[in-house]
Amino acid sequence: MANEKPPHGLSRNAANYGDPDFAFYLRRSFAASMGYSRTMLEKPVVGIADTASDYNNCHRSVPELVEAVKRGVLAAGALPLAFPTVSLCEPSLVPTSMHYRNLMAIDTEAMLTAQPMDAAVLIGGCDKTVPAQLMGAASAGLPAIQLITGSMLTGSHRGEVVGACT
Known part of the structure; x- marks a missing residue:
C-alpha cells in the first residue's frame, strides 16, 4: 500500500x-x-485555462497561445486539455470588472479542482484576470503557471499618450 x-x-x-x-x-x-x-x-494531464472571448480584446491571442501550450505539453509527455473560464474585459462589464474578479477566481478554482488534472497553465491578461486566475489556482492547491497574453499598446488622444484601463 x-x-x-x-x-x-x-x-x-x-x-x-x-x-x-x-x-x-x-x-x-x-x-x-x-x-x-x-x-x-x-499520461499526466495538464489543464489549460482558456479565457478567450470575443468581448475581450486583451485575450485575442489566447487561441494561438492555447495551441502553442498544447504543443509544449505534448512534447513534455503529458496530455493537454483546454477548458474555458470566465473572461473579464473592463470596458464591457457594468459597473466594473472588479465586481467579477472574485467570481472568476471561484470559477477558476472550481474548474481546476473538479476536473482531473495534475497541473495547469493559466492563460489570461489584464489587471483583474491575472489576479483572479492566480487566486483560483492558489486555492485549488494545484501546480500552476501563468502565461500572460501580452501587453496592451498605448495609444494617443489629441497628441497625448494614453494607456488602457488601470
Whole structure:
C-alpha cells in the first residue's frame, strides 16, 4: 500500500458512483470518443485555462497561445486539455470588472479542482484576470503557471499618450 502511486491524469478526482473502476472507465470512454488513444489517456494531464472571448480584446491571442501550450505539453509527455473560464474585459462589464474578479477566481478554482488534472497553465491578461486566475489556482492547491497574453499598446488622444484601463 505504501508503494502505491497517487492517482494522476484521468484517475484524479474521480467520482466513484459506488465503483471507482467504473468511474475511470467512463472517463476513458468519453475521452476516447474525442479521439484520444489509450496511451495518451494514461499520461499526466495538464489543464489549460482558456479565457478567450470575443468581448475581450486583451485575450485575442489566447487561441494561438492555447495551441502553442498544447504543443509544449505534448512534447513534455503529458496530455493537454483546454477548458474555458470566465473572461473579464473592463470596458464591457457594468459597473466594473472588479465586481467579477472574485467570481472568476471561484470559477477558476472550481474548474481546476473538479476536473482531473495534475497541473495547469493559466492563460489570461489584464489587471483583474491575472489576479483572479492566480487566486483560483492558489486555492485549488494545484501546480500552476501563468502565461500572460501580452501587453496592451498605448495609444494617443489629441497628441497625448494614453494607456488602457488601470
